[in-house]
Amino acid sequence: MATVVLSDDHPMVLYGLRAVIHDAPDLELVGEATNGAETVELISRLHPDLLVLDILLPDINGIDLIEKLDIQDRTSVVIFSMHANDSYVRAALLAGASSFVLKDALASELLHAMREAIAGRRYLSPTITDRAVDMFLHHGEAPANSQLEMLTARERQILHLVAAGRTSSAIADRLAISPRTVETHRANLMRKLKLKSQADLLRYAITHGISTSLEE
Structure with missing residues (x-):
C-alpha cells in the first residue's frame, strides 16, 4: 500500500482529498499539512511514497518547496492546483513534480494521477493546453x-x-x-x-x- 501526505491550506480541500484516499484500497493517508514547514517535517519524518501538494501555501510556494525537499527519488509529487498557468506547470515539472492536476478534476482523475506518479510516470490534466505541454517538453536547445x-x-x-x-x-x-x-x-x-x-x-x-x- 502506497503512503500519502497531503499539503493544502484549505480545510475543505483536505476534507475532499481525505475522502478520495479513504476509498482507495491501495493508498494510505499518513499525514496532513497546511503550510510548508509542516510539510517539510512530515516528509522528513515519514518518507511517504506520494505528496499531494498545493502550489500556493501560506509560507512558501509549492515549487520552491519541492526544490527545498529534493525528494523526487524518494517521494513522488502531484501538484493539485486551481492555477493552470503555463509558467506554473512548467516550473512545477522542472522542480521535480511528477503530475499536475487541476482542482476541478474528478476524483477518478486525481486517483489516476496519484497512481501514475507512484509508478514513476507523469500525468497532466487534459485541460492543460497542448501549447503548455509543448513548452515544457521542448523548451530550450538540444544538448550539443x-x-x-x-x-x-x-x-x-x-x-x-x-x-x-x-x-x-x-x-x-x-x-x-x-x-x-x-x-x-x-x-x-x-x-x-x-x-x-x-x-x-x-x-x-x-x-x-x-x-x-x-x-x-
Missing part, C-alpha cells in the same frame, strides 16, 4: 552533440527516462537492472554534465528536450 557523445548508450537511456519523470526504481524495473546501478549511472551523468544534484539532472533533461531527442 559533443555532450551526448560523452554519454554511453545506457546513460542516454537513463537520461531519457529521467526526462520522462521516472524514479530510479521505475528506471531499474524498465531496464531490468538494479536501483544501485541506476544510481551509479545517474552519478556518472551528473559528473559528465557538470551537475550538482538529482534535481539539476531532471531540470537539464527537461530543458534540453532530451525526451524528444533520444529514443527509448
Whole structure:
C-alpha cells in the first residue's frame, strides 16, 4: 500500500482529498499539512511514497518547496492546483513534480494521477493546453552533440527516462537492472554534465528536450 501526505491550506480541500484516499484500497493517508514547514517535517519524518501538494501555501510556494525537499527519488509529487498557468506547470515539472492536476478534476482523475506518479510516470490534466505541454517538453536547445557523445548508450537511456519523470526504481524495473546501478549511472551523468544534484539532472533533461531527442 502506497503512503500519502497531503499539503493544502484549505480545510475543505483536505476534507475532499481525505475522502478520495479513504476509498482507495491501495493508498494510505499518513499525514496532513497546511503550510510548508509542516510539510517539510512530515516528509522528513515519514518518507511517504506520494505528496499531494498545493502550489500556493501560506509560507512558501509549492515549487520552491519541492526544490527545498529534493525528494523526487524518494517521494513522488502531484501538484493539485486551481492555477493552470503555463509558467506554473512548467516550473512545477522542472522542480521535480511528477503530475499536475487541476482542482476541478474528478476524483477518478486525481486517483489516476496519484497512481501514475507512484509508478514513476507523469500525468497532466487534459485541460492543460497542448501549447503548455509543448513548452515544457521542448523548451530550450538540444544538448550539443559533443555532450551526448560523452554519454554511453545506457546513460542516454537513463537520461531519457529521467526526462520522462521516472524514479530510479521505475528506471531499474524498465531496464531490468538494479536501483544501485541506476544510481551509479545517474552519478556518472551528473559528473559528465557538470551537475550538482538529482534535481539539476531532471531540470537539464527537461530543458534540453532530451525526451524528444533520444529514443527509448
